[in-house]
Amino acid sequence: MESFSLEGRTALVTGGNSGIGRAIVRLFAAHGASIGISHIGDAAGAQTLADELGANGTRVATTECDVTDAASVARLGAWGRERLGAVDILVNAAGISGETSFVDLSIDEWDRMMAVNLRGTFLVTKQFFADMIARKYGRVINIASQLAYKGTHDMAHYCASKAGVVGFTRALSYEGAPHGVTVNAIAPGPVETAMLASFTDAWRAMKFSQLPAGRFGESDEIAPTALLLASETGGAYFIGQTLSPNGGDVML
Template identity: 60%
Template sequence: MIKAPDLPFSLAGRKALVTGGSRGIGAAIATLFAEASADVAICHHGDDEHASALAAALAERGQTLHARECDVAQEAEVTALADWAAETLGNIDILVNCAGIGGRDKPIGDVSVEEWDRMIGVNLRGVFLVSRTFFPGMVNRGYGRIVNIASQLAYKGAPGLTAYVAAKSGVVGFTRALSYEGAPHNVMVNGIAPGPVETPLLFAHSEAWLDMKKGQLPLGRFGQPDEIAPTALLLASETGGAFYCGQTLSPNGGDVMI
C-alpha cells in the first residue's frame, strides 16, 4: 500500500462511503482513502469479522473507520445506511459502489431465476439504490465523486457468467448515463473495471477456470486489491478526477485492451 507522504492526491476534509468495504478491493480502497486523510465509512453484508479487523488495523495507525451492515439490494436498508452515514460522518462527498457478489460459472440453463435476480440485485440494483440515495445531495452541494466498480468481463464476456456479466455491463452503462446528470453540478461519475484480482470472488471459480484465466493475461498473474485502489483515489480526488466524466478505467493486467 502506498503511504500517505507519497500519495499524489489528498482527500483531506472529504467524507467517503465505500460499499462492500470489509475486504477485497473495497477494503483496499477504504484503507487508501483513510491514508489520504478522508473520513471513511464502509458497509458490508454479514461480514462483521472482516469489518472489525479492518477497523482495528486502521485504528493502530491512528485512523478511524466506521462500519455498518447493509444489503445494498434492499431499499429500506440503503435508506437506513444513508441515515446512519449522515449521523456518523455528515454529508458524503465520495461514494464508491463496490458491493458485489460472484459465483461459480454455470451454463445459462442451470442458472435459476433466484440466482439471476440476486446477482442483478446486488451488483446492479445496489449501485442504483445507493447512487440514487446520495447523488441528489452531491448535486445540491455542487460537489461529488462517484466511483462504480464494474469488471473487465463487461467488455469481453465469459462463458458461464451470464448473470455476472449482464450486471457489470449494466454498471458501465449506468455510469455513463449518470455522468451526464452529474457533470453540470461538479459531480463526476466514473467507474473501474478491474481484471481478475485475488479476492474471494475470484477464488469461487474452479481451479481449471483460474488456470485458464491466468494463462490469458499478458502479465501472467492475477492482480492484488492494492493495485486497484490507486485508480479509485485518482477518480475520487478533487483535482485528479476533475476531467474524468463517464469513464471506466481498466487496471486489468492486459486482459482487455481498449
C-alpha cells in the first residue's frame, strides 16, 4: 500500500470549512478519503468546499456543530455514524483565539476559550473514539499550537487551552495505541488564516520578528503533517506526538 493513501478511509474534520481545517480536507480528499466537514455558521462556505470536492469525485457531506455544546456534538456523532459510516480519521481543528492581557482577562473569556479549544476536542473525540477502538483502527489528530510550548503575552487562556490539548493527546494515546488507534497533535506556528488576521498589528509584528523562517506559514504547509499522521502506514508509529510545522518559532 502507498504510504500516504487514504483510499477507503473516511475523515471528519471539525472547522473543516476554513483555514487549516480546509487545507486538510482538500489534501485528504486528494489522497482518496471520503470527507465529513463540520462547521459552525458557515453552511455556504462548507457547501462550496463540498461542491469543489464532489466535482472531483470525492464522497463528501457537511453538517453544523457547536463543539462546545454536548447535545450538538452528540448530533454530530449520530450524523457521522449515519451519513459517513465508520469515521476512521478525526481531525479536531475547530478553535478560537483571543488577545487579552491577564489583568483584563474575564472569567467568561477564559471559560469560552477552554470550552471551544479543550472541551470541544474532548467532546468530539468522545463521540468517535469508542467506535475506533471497537474497529481496531483509528487516527485522532488534534490541532494544538506552538504557543502551548512557548507561551506569549496576552494569550494565557489560549496557551493554556492548547497545552491542555497536548496533554490530552498524550494521555489518550495510551488508551488508543494497543487497539490500533493513534492519537497525535500538530502544533502549527503562525499561519495565514482568518484567525491570524484577527490579531493586532503589534502582535503580528512581534511574532513575525521571532520567526527564523522570516514569514508566516500557509495552511497548505500544515496539512501534509496531518496527512502523515492520518495515513495507515506512515502514521502508524506516531503515538501521542505533537508535530511542529512552525517556521522555527519553537525548536524542541
